[in-house]
Amino acid sequence: MIRDALDRPLRNLRLSVTDRCNLRCQYCMPEEEYVWLPRNDVLTFEEMDRLVDVFTDLGVDKVRLTGGEPLLRRDLDRLVRLLAANPRIRDLAMTTNGVLLAEQAPALRAAGLHRVTVSLDTLREDRFKALTRRETHARVLEGIAAVAKTGWSGLKLDTVVMRGVNDDELADLIEYGATVSAEVRFIEYMDVGGATHWSMERVVSRREMLTRLAERYGPIEPIVEETSAPADRFRLPDGRVFGIISSTTAPFCRACDRSRLTADGMWYLCLYAARGTDLRQPLRTGASREDLLALIRSTWQGRRDRGAEDRLATPERSPLMQIGELKRDPHLEMHTRGG
Ligand code: SAM
Numbered sequence: 529m530i531r532d533a534l535d536r537p538l539r540n541l542r543l544s545v546t547d548r549c550n551l552r553c554q555y556c557m558p559e560e561e562y563v564w565l566p567r568n569d570v571l572t573f574e575e576m577d578r579l580v581d582v583f584t585d586l587g588v589d590k591v592r593l594t595g596g597e598p599l600l601r602r603d604l605d606r607l608v609r610l611l612a613a614n615p616r617i618r619d620l621a622m623t624t625n626g627v628l629l630a631e632q633a634p635a636l637r638a639a640g641l642h643r644v645t646v647s648l649d650t651l652r653e654d655r656f657k658a659l660t661r662r663e664t665h666a667r668v669l670e671g672i673a674a675v676a677k678t679g680w681s682g683l684k685l686d687t688v689v690m691r692g693v694n695d696d697e698l699a700d701l702i703e704y705g706a707t708v709s710a711e712v713r714f715i716e717y718m719d720v721g722g723a724t725h726w727s728m729e730r731v732v733s734r735r736e737m738l739t740r741l742a743e744r745y746g747p748i749e750p751i752v753e754e755t756s757a758p759a760d761r762f763r764l765p766d767g768r769v770f771g772i773i774s775s776t777t778a779p780f781c782r783a784c785d786r787s788r789l790t791a792d793g794m795w796y797l798c799l800y801a802a803r804g805t806d807l808r809q810p811l812r813t814g815a816s817r818e819d820l821l822a823l824i825r826s827t828w829q830g831r832r833d834r835g836a837e838d839r840l841a842t843p844e845r846s847p848l849m850q851i852g853e854l855k856r857d858p859h860l861e862m863h864t865r866g867g
Contacts, residue, residue, distance in 0.1 A: 529587035530825055530829060532831035533829065534782070536783070536784060537785050538583070538586055538785065538787065539589055539785040539850065540591060540592070540785045541786075541787060541789060542594050542788045542865075543592065543593055543594065543788075543789050543863055544598075544791050544864065545576070545604065546570070546600050547565050547596045547861070547863055548595070548597065548600050549562055549595060549596045549625070549863050550625070551597070551627070551662050552598060554725060555688050555690060555725070555726070556722055556862050556867075557861075558722075558723075559724070562815055562861075562863075563745055564858065565791060565792045565864065569790060569792035569793075569808065570627075571792065571793050571808060571811075572790050573603075573607040574804070575811055575812075576789075576795070578609070579789065579807055579811065579820070580614065580617075582824060583824065585821060586821065588617075588758055589617060589618045590619040590763065591617050591620050591621070592622065592645075593607070593608070593620075593622040593744070594622070594623045595791075595863070597624065598623070599624055599629060599632055605635040605636050605638070608620070608633070608639035608641045611641040612640025612641070612642075619642055619643075620640065620643075621642055621643045621644065622636070622641055622645070623644075623645045623646075623761070623866075624671070626646040626647070626668035626669075627668055629668075629670075629671030630670040630674040633675065633678040634673070637678045637679060637680060641680075643680055644675055644684075645683070645685070646668070646675070646684075646685055646686070647685075647686060647687075648863065649687050649688055649694050650697055651704055652665075653666070655693070668766050672685070672708050672733050673708065675710075676708065683709060683711070684710060684711050684713055684771075685713070686715055687712060687713070689716065689717065689737065690731075691729065691730045692762065692783070693741075698737060699744045699745070701714075701797045702768065711769055711770060712770045712771070714737055714772050714773070715730070715772075716732065716733065716774050716775060717731045719773075719845060719847055719862035720800065720846050720848055721800075721853075721854060721862055721865075722854060722861040723848070724849070726846075726847045726848075728845055731776050733778075734778055734779040736864050737772055738772070741762075741764070741830070748763070749763045750763075754820055755783075756783045756784065757783070758773045758775065758780060758786075759772060759773045764771065773776060775836045776836070777839055779839075780836075782834075787828075790859060790864050790866070791864075792808055793806065794806055797827070797833050798863055799836070799865060800833070800835025801835060802860070
């Protein structure tokens, strides 16, 4: 197990398998046009597996497939099968928007995917259409229903809460979560790259979410846990549990053991980092396993990033990136980094 300059271990790898997405969520991909990663740069499954194998040598034991939309990557179950064969990965998960989940769930489960998180921002079809600019809400709900049918447990539903958009649905989402055996996690709207329409007025803080939920349900009890998980968890008086990811107003950089590998092999130590480390180039030009181990080890050992805390300390906070910067380097986009 290696540790960074702030004594944080390298444990959690988010692997973006594609930068493409089949939704256009206003908080993530609000533009009409995007610059995509060149196809030839996108790693093969064998290349991804080789890099993940090196990461697991250095302590990574949690891998989450993400994107873009991971289910747009053809034959994703083949990658899952490769990764599932690595015994050092204790937790092999995927974050998806759910649109293609119903059809792919059986193959992914058979390939060895441990669990699934589905992003669901609203229960209302009209809102979904306005938020995502697509008409596939029913398919997302079918995808969520498919999770239990396929035999997975541990389903989580992630909701980005935006003022004036879906902030009146907090309790409805908790109620819906109970019907599909899912734990709901509310995510504060973040000022990451790609979120060019972000403003502090649109953020509903953890504190405000808790106040509103307490008005509806009564006293809410925080669950005390020693984990590096991004969500703080809470218990309602009836025993149901939900989470809040408060990266915008109460960040948790101190405990952050996450890093992100993009589909073209750029490695980012922080969601807010301007620059990453190119692992594709050494991988494709004959670097040995020892070379890759040394590169990843020394990069992690120099890590000092506290991106969300730095943002919190920024006066007059506004979107992190301008359109021009995002077009020049699509790696700055949330949909390339994988969220
Ligand atoms: N397409 C998949 C999905 O929808 O879950 C995986 C990729 S998506 C970029 C990963 C997560 O990032 C989603 O839960 C999404 O809601 C979240 N996300 C994107 N932009 C965000 C923002 N500005 N603030 C907070 N969360 C955001």
